[in-house]
Amino acid sequence: MLYEKLTNSKRIFDVSADEAGKIAEGLPTHRDREGAKAWLSIMYGCNNFCSYCVVPYVRGRERSRDISMIEKDFVGLIEAGYKDITLLGQNVNSYGKDVEGSPDFSDLLYRLNAIDGDFKIRFMTSHPKDASEKLINAIAECEKVSKHLHVPFQAGSNRILKQMNRGYTKEKYLSLIAYAKEKIPNLVLTSDVIVGFPGETEEDFLETLDLIQKVRFHALFTFLYSKRPGTKAADMEDNVSKEEKQKRFDRLLLIQNQISKQLHNEYVGKTMRVLIDAFSEDNQFALEGRTDGGRLVHLNGDRSLIGTYQDIKIERSSTWALFGTIDDKQKKPEAL
Ligand code: SF4
Structure with a gap:
């Protein structure tokens, strides 16, 4: 409709794509x-x-x-x-x-x-x-x-998971992850977690810390709970103070950052197949790419490499990323 409007400059009306349950297919992108x-x-x-x-x-x-x-x-x-x-x-x-x-x-x-x-x-x-x-x-x-699974667990406490209406328990989540790790070698795991959901006690929070230590995610997207009007949780008593939420958030990050750093350090010395997908003149490293498991790799090179796969020798790592150079020996990459 936008395209028609822009190309014909006429008023157009169409409500067919707006019926409940319908999907508008074939839209130009x-x-x-x-x-x-x-x-x-x-x-x-x-x-x-x-x-x-x-x-x-x-x-x-x-x-x-x-x-x-x-x-x-x-x-x-x-x-x-x-x-x-x-x-x-x-x-x-x-x-x-x-x-x-x-x-x-x-x-x-x-x-x-x-x-x-x-x-x-x-x-x-x-x-x-x-x-x-x-x-x-x-x-x-x-x-x-x-070989990357992003599976949000949101909380480690079964009581909180029930309050969140998530439909699984910590045990079920851990058994899914154990199955995935067994079936998929070098699997990269990431997840989302909410800290300070209404009624979250210190014991509940410790269950969350226990879960992240058991799973060992490569990265976590951590959110401080905040009320969304119109949802069920918005009517629950939000009795965790802002300061307490922040303290828990910081404690969790400290543990997670150590895990991310350790896991990324395991890549150092390996050669990875990386898809180069971004270029920036302003950064210390001109190119960015992703491994199969979605790990961010920084390297130097020419803009023309965007969109190509390159074998990258990983030379160092940080909590968030890997740093490497193009491996001119073209050694067979490892499937991480
Ligand atoms: S309700 Fe929201 S958080 Fe829950 S599965 Fe749907 S989109 Fe995700």
Whole structure:
């Protein structure tokens, strides 16, 4: 509609794409071509109603796109030269329930993995409640699917998880992660956590610390709880003081940063296959890239390398990133 308006300069009206449960397919998309990354929505909305989250109220119920439409768009991206494509959905693990034939997310991964080309498939976000062993097996078996799982756990205390209406326990989460680690060598794990949910006690918080120490995530996205009007949690008594929330946040970060630093240090001395995807004249390192597991790599080199895979010898690391140089010996990269 915008395109028509801009090209014809006439008033246009169309409400067909706005019916409940419908997805507007075939919309023209403008993409920034520099870089190798693209994002592709596979579904919209969410049915989960986590008590702190406003998404189901503002984005509506879950609707999945038809698998052949996704495949068509995906092939279009590969043909346009993109090499790192992230499938998007609020909860990709429940993809397909409303699609004819009920394909699930693993079926979609197998189908996209079978497309010709040298590219990586990523996805977000995975809900632990719907992450199945079948999905883990698909990640393990599909060579083009990144060996990276971003599975938000949000809290380590079962009592808080119940209050959050997350639909799993700490034990179930840990057993999913144990299965994934066993099936996928060199798996990179990242997650989201909320600190200071209403009613969170010191004991609850210690459960969260215990979980992050058991899992050892490469990176954590840590949020201080803040009220979202209209959600169930907004009516719960927020009895954790701002100072206490901040103290817990800092304690958690201290532990997580140590883990991230240790895990990144394990890459030093290894040669990794990295997709170069950004250039900046202002930075100390001109180029940025990502490993299969999504680790950020800084290096120096020419802008023309954007969009290419390079074997990078990792020379040092930090809490957040890896630093390396192009390995001119072209040693076979390790699949980290
Ligand atoms: S947190 Fe995620 S899964 Fe939960 S309601 Fe919000 S979008 Fe849905």
